[in-house]
Amino acid sequence: MEQRSKRWIVLTVLLGGFFGINFLVSYYTDWLWFGGLDHAAVFWRMLQARFASGILFGAIALLIVGTNIWLAGQFTRQALRLGGSPWEDGEAPGEVLLRSRMAYVVAAGALVFVLGNIGASQWPLLLRYMYDHPFGVSDPIFSQDVAYYVFSLPFYEFVAGFLIGALVVSAVAVGLIYAAAGGIRFQEGLEVMPRPMAHLSGLAGVFLLVLAWKYRLKIYGLLYSQGRVAFGAGWVDVNVQVWAYWLLVLAFIAAAVFLFLNIRARNTQLPVRSVAVLVGGAIAIGAVPA
Known part of the structure; x- marks a missing residue:
């Protein structure tokens, strides 16, 4: 078990190093370009906004995806401790991974990284939302200041879409975990055990x-x-x-x-x-x- 944990750690470090190098190369190129145009301050402002957006949406993704994978992992590991798949004798599919806490951490971390990177790419929306300023003119239908449609509404629409994406990713992840552990079974119709049913209903x-x-x-x-x-x-x-x-x-x-x-x-x-x-x-x- 300890050997498997070390392998997961090494794999995580290698993947992190790969993406980290790509990140540094990309931003170093941008830094040279903005510096050559004497707009280094713009580059640093953009970088700060991108980091802030990535951290914000990464935290949201961690809360949604991480919590759901943790709940599914708790059920799965408990079920396997009681004797393998809850409904069938023998080893559950991918039981080694299902028993490993590190597997859940790596899976959640990878999904959070992808979602956080998506959020980071929308840093212009975050900046516009943070620096909202009223125009003093309201629309004739809903009586909202026009600034709402320029600064706030695009950001809210992205947040709604981001939450939907994070919830769908969570549902797919926990569904696969439950199916592998026997909490969801497709034999003579769909059967769902009570705890997975409660979790998926809430989700x-x-x-x-x-x-x-x-x-x-x-x-x-x-x-x-x-x-x-x-x-x-x-x-x-x-x-x-x-x-x-x-x-x-x-x-x-x-x-x-x-x-x-x-x-x-x-x-x-x-x-x-x-x-x-x-x-x-x-x-x-x-x-x-x-």
Whole structure:
């Protein structure tokens, strides 16, 4: 076991060194270019913003992905200590990795690194959001200062998309872990053990709440609608589409409530009700004219 841990450490160091060298080479080139143009201060400001954005979104990714992988790992390692796969005799697929804490750390670290790097690339959005300044002119539909659409809304939209991505990555990761350990089994239909059911229900509930927020932001995005006649919100957008989006927001929240209740119930009835609510919302918005 100690030998395997050393291998994981060596692999992590090698990967970190590889990406670190690429990072230094890239930024050294940028530093030379900005310095040659006598704009070194701009380079350092950009670098600070990129680091701040990467740390911020990396921390968010660590909270989401790391917590979910840790919860799945706790179940898996406990199940294996009790005698292998919870449902089948014999060794679970990838049992050596499933028993290793270092494997979970490396997996979570790799995913957090990728997501943090995605967040770091959006440093201009973070800077615009941090230095928001009102324009003193409000839009005629929602009475929001125009600065909101320039500085805040793009940042919120990215955050919503980032959270959705982090939650999807977490769901895939924990789903694979549970499936390998026997917590999820595909034999004569889908079977999910109570603890994985509770975990996945909570994860799906949070996902739906983020979707509700995303569609709330889409309401403001209607001002950018590209109609057949003119650019901007049309009559249908203001009088119909807004309410359709609000209906979807409420549907996502209601479906999330069913899933949160299933954390304790741990059955299939509440998720089915959640899906029914979502289908109803989809039918409602599908009836709205484009």
